[in-house]
Amino acid sequence: MEFSFGASASKIIHSTGFSDLAGGDLIMIAVACTLVYLAIWKKFEPLLLLPMGFGCLLANLPLSMMAATDSGGLLNFFYQGVKHEILPPIIFMGVGALTDFGPLLANPTTLLLGAAAQIGVYTTLIGAVYLGFNMQEAAAIGIIGGADGPTSIFIASKLAPHLLAPIAVAAYSYMSLVPLIQPPIMKLLTTEEERKIKMAQLKPISQTVKIVFPVVVTFVCCLLLPGVTPLLGMFMLGNLFRESGVTQRLHETTETHLINIMTIMLALSVGSSMTGDSFLRLETIKIIVLGLLAFGFATAGGLIFGKIMCKMSGGKVNPLIGSAGVSAVPMAARVSQKVGADADSSNFLLMHAMGPNVAGVIGSAVAAGIFVSLFGDMGGAADTHAALAPVIGNPEPGIQALATVVDAIKQ
C-alpha cells in the first residue's frame, strides 16, 4: 500500500469533528456549557442539569455519534428508555420510595390543594394552543405546570417527542427556580395575617393505613385513568417498598442507587436530544415563556384555593401551604415554610406543606393520565384540531360540549 504523507494528513484533518462543526453546533455547545455552569456554580438542579448539559455537549460534537437520533450510538440506546417510557416510571418508583404520605393522610383535604395547583397545567395548555401549537403539543407543554420532571418527560415523549428537549429543560430549570418564582406570588396573594396563621399539629397515622394507601390509590386511580398506570403504579410500588417494612433491601436500592442510575441515563438521554435541529427554533422560546407562566399560575391556583380553605375552616389553614401543591417535592414545601417563617419565626409549616406537596405529585400524575386518555391513542398521525372540529361548530359551553370533546377525540 502506497503511503502519501500529504494525503494521509489531509484525510486525518477531514475526519476530525472540526471539519463538520456548524454554527448550530457551536450555539448548542454554548447552551450545554451554560447548563453545566448553572449546575456546578449556581447549584440549579445539579443532579439533572449536569448530566443533561454534558449529554447536550456530547450530542453536538460532530461525528461523535452521541445524539439521540444517531442510530447505534451509545446515547441512542439510552434514549430508547425515554422513547419507550421506561425511565420516567422507574424514577417515579424511586420518588415513591422517598415519599412519606403521613402528612397527607393526616390531613387528606390538602389533596384539593394539589388538584387546584393543576390549573397551571391547563392555563398553559390554553396559552400554547393560542400560540399555535396543536393539542398534543400543548398538552405536553402544559404539563410543565405540574412541576414534575419525570411526568413532563413521560408526556412529552408520548405526545410530542420532537419537543422533548425544550420541555425537559424548561421543567427542570423552573423547578430549580421555585425558591425565586414562588415567594413574590405568595406575598402578592396573601396578607401578613394569613401568613402568620399557625396550624394545629398533625395527628399520627396507623402504619397499616400507610401500607394500604398506595394499594388503594393504585386501584382507584389506575382503574379511573389507565393512562396514568406506568407513572402512578411505579410511584405507589416504591412507596409500598418503604412502608411495608419487609422489603428493606428493595427500599434502600430504589431510593438510592436505582433512582441515581436512572437519573443519569434519563438526563443524558434528554441532553442528547438537544441538537441544533430540535432546539434552535422559535418554539423553544415559546415553551420557555409558557413554562414560566405554568409555574406562576400553578402557584397562584394553589394559593387561591388555600385562601378558600382558610375562610371555610375559620382561619385554621395557612394559605401558604397551597403553593406547595405544585409538586416540586420537597422544594415547594420548603418555600412555604420559609415564607411562613419570614412572617412569624415561630411558625412551622413544613410538615403541613408536605401534604399538598405530595398531593401535587398525585395531581400532576392524574393530569398526565387525563392527557394520555384524551390524546395518547391518537399518536402523531391524527390531527387533533380536525378531531375536535365538531366542537368548533358548537360554541355552547357546558356538559354537552365537554361530552362532545371526548367523543370527537375518541373518534
Next chain:
Amino acid sequence: MEVSVLAAVNVSILAMTVIFVVLTILIFTIQMLVKFIPYEEPAASQKVSTGSPSGQDDQVAVITATLAAHMGKRPDEFRIVNIQSR
C-alpha cells in the same frame, strides 16, 4: 385559532373536573381508612434497670470498661444508668 382555544378551554374544564373528582374520591377513601384503622400507640419499649436482673451487672461492667478505654476516662468518672434491649 379562536375555535381551537375554545376546544382547549373545554378540555381544561373537563380535565380539572376529573382531577377534582378523582382526588375527592381519594379524600373519602383516606377518611374511611383512618376511621376504620385508627392509630394505636406502640407498646412502650421495655427498659431494663442496671441493678435488678442478675447478669446485667456483668454487662454494665464490660460496657463501662470498654467505654472508659475508648474515651480515655476512669470508669468512676461516668455511670451507665440503663441498658435498653432491641
